[in-house]
Amino acid sequence: MSYFSRRKFLGKTGALLSAMVAAGFITSTAMAADYPTAEVNTTGLAVTDDTVTVGILHSLTGTMAISETGAQEAEKLAIKQINESGGILGRQIKIIQEDGASDWPTFAEKSRKLLRNDKVAAVFGCWTSASRKAVLPIFEQENGILYYPTFYEGLEQSKNVIYTGQEATQQILAGLDWVAEEKGAKTYFLIGSDYIWPRTSMKIARIHIEKVLGGQVVGEEYKPLGDTQFGSIINRIRLRKPDVIFAAVVGGSNVAWFKQLNAAGITSKNQTLLTLSVTEDEVLGIGGENLEGFYSVMKYFQSLDNPNNVEFVKAFKEMHGADSVIGDVTQAAYLGPWLWKAAVEKAGSFDIDKIVEVSRTGEIELDTAPEGYVKLHPNHHLWSKTRIGQWNRDGQATVVFESDLIEPNPFPEGYQ
Amino acid sequence: MGDFSLQELTSILAMQGFVGISLFSVLLLMALGLAIIFGQMGVINMAHGEFMAMGAYTTYLLSVMTQTYFPELMNYYFLIAIVASFIVAGSFGYLTEYVLIRHLYKRPLDTLLATWGLSLIMQQSFRSFFGAREVSPTLPDWLMGSWMPTDSIFIPINGMFVLGLTGFVTLGVFLLMYRSAWGLNVRATTQNRVMSGAVGINTKRVDRLTFALGCGIAGIAGAAFTTIASTGPTSGSLYIVDTFMVVVFGGAASLFGTIASAFTIAQAQSILEFFISSSMAKVLTLLTLIIILMIRPEGLFSSKVRK
Numbered sequence: 001m002s003y004f005s006r007r008k009f010l011g012k013t014g015a016l017l018s019a020m021v022a023a024g025f026i027t028s029t030a031m032a033a034d035y036p037t038a039e040v041n042t043t044g045l046a047v048t049d050d051t052v053t054v055g056i057l058h059s060l061t062g063t064m065a066i067s068e069t070g071a072q073e074a075e076k077l078a079i080k081q082i083n084e085s086g087g088i089l090g091r092q093i094k095i096i097q098e099d100g101a102s103d104w105p106t107f108a109e110k111s112r113k114l115l116r117n118d119k120v121a122a123v124f125g126c127w128t129s130a131s132r133k134a135v136l137p138i139f140e141q142e143n144g145i146l147y148y149p150t151f152y153e154g155l156e157q158s159k160n161v162i163y164t165g166q167e168a169t170q171q172i173l174a175g176l177d178w179v180a181e182e183k184g185a186k187t188y189f190l191i192g193s194d195y196i197w198p199r200t201s202m203k204i205a206r207i208h209i210e211k212v213l214g215g216q217v218v219g220e221e222y223k224p225l226g227d228t229q230f231g232s233i234i235n236r237i238r239l240r241k242p243d244v245i246f247a248a249v250v251g252g253s254n255v256a257w258f259k260q261l262n263a264a265g266i267t268s269k270n271q272t273l274l275t276l277s278v279t280e281d282e283v284l285g286i287g288g289e290n291l292e293g294f295y296s297v298m299k300y301f302q303s304l305d306n307p308n309n310v311e312f313v314k315a316f317k318e319m320h321g322a323d324s325v326i327g328d329v330t331q332a333a334y335l336g337p338w339l340w341k342a343a344v345e346k347a348g349s350f351d352i353d354k355i356v357e358v359s360r361t362g363e364i365e366l367d368t369a370p371e372g373y374v375k376l377h378p379n380h381h382l383w384s385k386t387r388i389g390q391w392n393r394d395g396q397a398t399v400v401f402e403s404d405l406i407e408p409n410p411f412p413e414g415y416q
Numbered sequence: 417m418g419d420f421s422l423q424e425l426t427s428i429l430a431m432q433g434f435v436g437i438s439l440f441s442v443l444l445l446m447a448l449g450l451a452i453i454f455g456q457m458g459v460i461n462m463a464h465g466e467f468m469a470m471g472a473y474t475t476y477l478l479s480v481m482t483q484t485y486f487p488e489l490m491n492y493y494f495l496i497a498i499v500a501s502f503i504v505a506g507s508f509g510y511l512t513e514y515v516l517i518r519h520l521y522k523r524p525l526d527t528l529l530a531t532w533g534l535s536l537i538m539q540q541s542f543r544s545f546f547g548a549r550e551v552s553p554t555l556p557d558w559l560m561g562s563w564m565p566t567d568s569i570f571i572p573i574n575g576m577f578v579l580g581l582t583g584f585v586t587l588g589v590f591l592l593m594y595r596s597a598w599g600l601n602v603r604a605t606t607q608n609r610v611m612s613g614a615v616g617i618n619t620k621r622v623d624r625l626t627f628a629l630g631c632g633i634a635g636i637a638g639a640a641f642t643t644i645a646s647t648g649p650t651s652g653s654l655y656i657v658d659t660f661m662v663v664v665f666g667g668a669a670s671l672f673g674t675i676a677s678a679f680t681i682a683q684a685q686s687i688l689e690f691f692i693s694s695s696m697a698k699v700l701t702l703l704t705l706i707i708i709l710m711i712r713p714e715g716l717f718s719s720k721v722r723k
Contacts (some may be wrong), residue, residue, distance in 0.1 A: 061540060063650045065548035194695055223694045226654045228645040229442070231435030231575075232689035238428055239420075252654050255550060255646030263644070264431075265562040265570030285550025285646050289560070 032090030040089055040349045043143075046119040047350050052091045054079070054337075055098060055114035057125030057135075062102025063251075068127045070281055070330035071149050072097070073320045075124045078337035081315065088341050089348075096120060104134040111135040115142040121350045122147065124336040127329070129153060129196060136161065143352050147336030150329050151276075151299070153200035154410040159356055162339060163381045165332040166299050167410045168201050173208055174386035174403045175274055175297030179244050180213045182401070183272050187218045189242035191233065191249060191257075194222035198248040201276060204415045205246060211414075218242050223249060228256035234264045247275040254282055258290040268293020274388075279327030283395040291391040300331040300371040301389040301397045312370040325395070331370050338366055339376065373405070381408030427568040432690055438575040440682035441582040444675060445640060446655050447662035448589060449633035451674040454663055456606045456626050459517060460528045463535035464659055465652025467509060467631045470538070471501035471638025472553075472647040473546060479553035491556045494639075498581070501639035502632040509631025513624045521623075535652070542649040550648035559643055574643035581640050585633060590671060592629075602626055606669065665705055667715030676716050681705070 037049050046053035056075055058068035079093050087093060096118050098110040107126065114120045115138065123139075124147045126132045132148055139146050139160040146161045154167035179185050188209050192198025202220060209215045218240040221233055237245060249257045254277060261267075273294040280302050283291060302313060302325060312334065316326055340355070342364050347354040358364065364376040375383045383405045389397030420428075450464045461467075475497040482493040516534065520527045559577060562570040593599040604612045605622045613619050638652070645651065666677030681701060688697035709715070 060548075061543065063653075065543060066550055066648055069548045221693060224698060227694065227698075228641075228654055229439055229685075231438060232432065232686050233694065235428055235432045235435060236690060238431070252550070252646040252648060252651055255552070256644060259574075259644055260572065263560070263562055263572035263574045265564070265572075281549060285552050285648060287552040287554070289555075 035089045035348065041121075041351065042349075043351050043353075044119060045121045045350055045352075047091065047121060050091055051094050052088060052121050052350060053094045053096060053118060054340075055096050055111075055118065055120040055123040055125065057098050057100055057107065057110055057114065057123055058127060059102040059131075060097075060099040064100075064102040064127055064131075066251075066285075067281065067329070068100075070325075070327060071127060071333035072125075073324070074316065074326070074330045074334035075336055077316055077319050078334050080319070082337055082341055088344055089350075093337075100125070100131060104130050107131040108134045108138055111138050111144075111146075112142070115139070115144040120144070121344075122340050122355075124149075124333065124340075126150070132156075132161070145340075145352050145355060147333075147340060149333035149336060151332070153197045154412070155200065155416070157379050157381075157410050159380075160352070161380060162336070162359060162376070163408075163410075164335045164339060165329060165382075166384060166386070167381055167408055168204050169409050169412045169415065170384060170386055170406045171276060171297055171299070172201055172205050174406060175276070175388065176205060176208050176213060176246070178297075178388050178401050178403075179246075179272065179274050179295075180215060183244065185215060185243040185272065187216050187240070187242045187244070189219040189221075189237050189240055189245050190217060191219075191221045191223070191237075191245065191247050193248065193250045193253055194224050198222065198250070198277075201248050202246075204412065207415050223253055223257075225251060225253065227253055230257050230260045231264070234261060234266065237266070243272060245271060245273040247273060248277045249275075250277050254278070255285045258286045258294075262290040278391075279329065280325040280395065280397075281327040281330070283391065284325060288391065288393045288395040292393050294391055295400070296389050296391065296397060297386060298328040298389065299384045299386055300326075300328045301387060301399055302326045303389070303396045304370065304372075304387075304399060306370075306372060308368050308372070309370040335366065335369055335371075335374065335382075338368070339364060342366065343376075375405070377408050379408060379410060381410055383407060424568055427566065430569055431571070432686070434571055434575065436683050436686040438572070438579060439686050440679050441575075441579040442641070442644070443658060443662050443678040443682050445578065445582045445585065445637045446634075446659045447666070447674050447678055448585060449630040449637065450659050451630075451663045451666070451668075451671065452589070452593075452633065453627055453630035455669045455671075455674075456602055457521075457623060458524055458668075459521075459627070460524065460531065461630070462528060462532040462656065463512075463538060464630075464634055465654070465656040466535045466538035466542075467505045467634035467652070468638035468641065468655060469542060469647070469649070469652035470505045470508065471635030472642050472651060473542060473551075473638075474501040474504045474635065475639040475642050476546070476551050476553040476647055483554060490554070491558065494556050494559065497553075498636055498639045501635035503635075505635025505638070506628045506632025509634075510624055510628035512631070513627040517627060518620065518623065539649050539652070546649070548649060550646050550651075552647065553642050555643060577643065578640050581636070585636060586671075586675070589633070593671065598622075598625075661702075661705065665709065665715055667717040670715075670717040673715055673717030680716075 041047040056072050058072040059065050083092050100107040122145050126148050127150050129152050148161055149164050151165040190202045192202055206217050275296050278296045343355045343359050347358045360378045362378045366374050386403045387399050388401040390400050391397050453459050453461050478493055478497040559574055562572050601617045601622050605619045662678050666673035684701050
């Protein structure tokens, strides 16, 4: 199995990279010797002759553990697979895991510990924008590298972060274009939780709807985080009769929102709804029966039918249980270690500066990603496809639309 | 904006009216258990939300078990779940009082800290047993969807169910506290603990049962709320602020105060929310509350006890 997946990975990766690593594969045992530690690690990272240490930094406790569980499970799977296929520059990856505990200062403190004391070669972690903003100055100061998996609001690009999820325009614009064309939507009701990600997303959505699609926003509402009463808003939606409800509600509110919407008689039979914030993970809490027929816009769905994904889902379930589910962020987190491996092998070094340099060439690519081919843009975000999934009662989505590869654009002009 | 017929507008107003009543029943059900504990015993139970989550998880467990072993009973399990939630949360409350609370009656501020610690322990236990992700009990079909008295009016069935349950529980609490011998003991203990002891009331036992009753009602609320909101390790913390707001505003020692307070807050919140943004509605509601509490620090209905 390890031999197979390694071959498959190599076979499909860029020609230069394959040639280089394949040479190492043939003389697998001698490979670490081909890359003497003194040469691949000039800045004192935790790299020995046969191991390299990385950090995983997610919330295992506290309110964000709901979301971050899947991400850290996927990162461990990727690292296990890399190790089974011979490691990275002949070195096995060791993990130091820290708990961010859903608390942003704790994230900062733990990232400082990972970078300064443990000297980890890379960190895979964070979920919320708040936690990323908290660790960012530390990664810049200590010159570490963070692989960040969540789809987020954009407006950021750091030398020390690789963003493996989508930034806002990739997710939103394609979704709105689809709903305008496919459903002939003219009027939109925007609703989100009251914090930075939904507000930034809805700002982009409103500009796109009004300026590009020639549609009309008939309502824009934000609910305080954790609020569980949506009755009044549902009646306002009835009053406005929008063609589409465009939603970005998160957390416990998200569950309440869909349960109450369904109970109030607003279902896919009489209303089109497109959401930015429901993945397979959220469906567990909301219940498939409350979502049936509604649409999510994401770059990945567990039901994607391609050989990479079939194998990924199988491996994930083997490692983490048959009834585990895989959402968009989980898949993006899985890409982190693989992208890091590709960059290290291309650079022939663990040095952060060299990894950043090759990451900026625009030539780091993965053919083996479950979501399909992805490529790293010089702006540190991924080219990726955007997909629309329609939810079924069983908690899985049917993909009804797939875009071309979309260029990441974290600072969209005219959308700010 | 769409154009409406008069009939549509009337329908929406009718539905909005129900939203207000529905929110009232939710707030009241949340607050009843706390009102008993805080009002009768003066204990600030910060773990109230977690006792609700305990009820919600009991419902979830029963839902899973019913589906696995007795799928033909799926239509009825929810009623059993409510009773089970009451028993589970109530028993745990009884234990909590025995182990933790009774040592702290003379230090009311410390109960705040102790129960807050308890809430963190309970949250992490839920996370360890049930996983960090939210879960969703399968609801029986009769609780789903909406009742349509006319073509354009949708009344959520889960809302009506919570309303009915709240009425039932409130009536039960009323009968127990004001029409039973046990209730007389509780009220006597509240008014004068030493004298109650002197006339032969076992005040320790009264305390323990009162605390258990409050927690049990929180469990019922948790079970009922699985129909309208989320079930996760931290779901309970979503309710705790609103719950305290209702109890403090209503006046700590009065059941009628709690009812009046839940009604006022629910109507203010839902009506404002219909016209202005949710965050702004919340700000205005809270501001009004603060002003009223400045004028009447004891809340809407204060108990007339000689101090």
